[in-house]
Amino acid sequence: MTSEAWAWLGAGIAVGLAALGTGIGIGILGGKSVEAAARQPEASATVQRLMILAIAFIEALCLYALLIAIMLVGKGKETPTAAVEPVQSQQMSP
């Protein structure tokens, strides 16, 4: 497999694993905050604000992985190798 293919594969795995953790984290967070708002409806404004703040932090972690994926794809691009004649063959021509 070429290195470009490995780079794409790595990018996909990076974002997939990061999204897994983010999904679990935000899921637990959302569930707990909805539960808290249901227990005490007067605090629902505070709970909503805290939930959005915490979601921003967790989402940033997933976006770090997306940044790494984009960097991987950018670095993995192979430049097309031009057909360069070696120097010896030119010198050997009479």
Add this chain to the structure above:
Amino acid sequence: MYELKRRVLLALPPVLGVDFSITNETLLLWLAALITFVVLRLACRRRNVVPQGAFENVIETVIEFIEREIVRENIGPAGRSWSSFILTLFFFILFCNLMGLIPLPSHVKAVTSNLSVTTGLAAIVFLVAIAINIKLHGVLGFLRKFWTPGIPWWVAAPMVPLELISWLVRPITLAIRLFVNMMVGHHLLFLFIGFEMVSAWYLKTIPFLGAVLMTGFELFVCFIQAFVFTILAAVYIRDAMEAH
């Protein structure tokens, strides 16, 4: 992504190895600072206690919201003296982020999607935290913050470097979080538009709808990321004020 490249408008010679050329991003930074200044000045022009009119009320609501989060973090009179710094930081980052929503790709982009800009902002917050630490506690008191008294040496030996690293990584994450959110928003938008451009005519509306929703989410993210940066700056200032 090719339309969002930085374009040099006025190439200045490098000073001490640092390139000071004026690019379109430099102009956008100045524009964002100008907009911040003009908006906040216009909102405070009438010296009434009660704001009148829609514009003043909106700005007043935002300022009150930020001040509630600040004063709750740095409780007391010390919090009030920092509120102008925190407010300026919030409005500057907000207007920088919001400029990325203007659809003029080769001229206007979100300046905070440049890592150097967010690193500069995070460096300011970091230097402010160090300055508060050194001024309030002295250099020795500042270094003593990373060490809990009364722990055995074999716990302190790994703990102090870990505390130092986790403290040093704060401005790095501050910079990268804002940068990544803005840059990834652009990239995902380009991705959706790319899908829309290559799809058959009967499927074109689905990625386009995705792009529209993505722009709406981008607007949300602009506000949230400005708020997260500001509230973390307030938390770091409060941590610097605390004596261990």
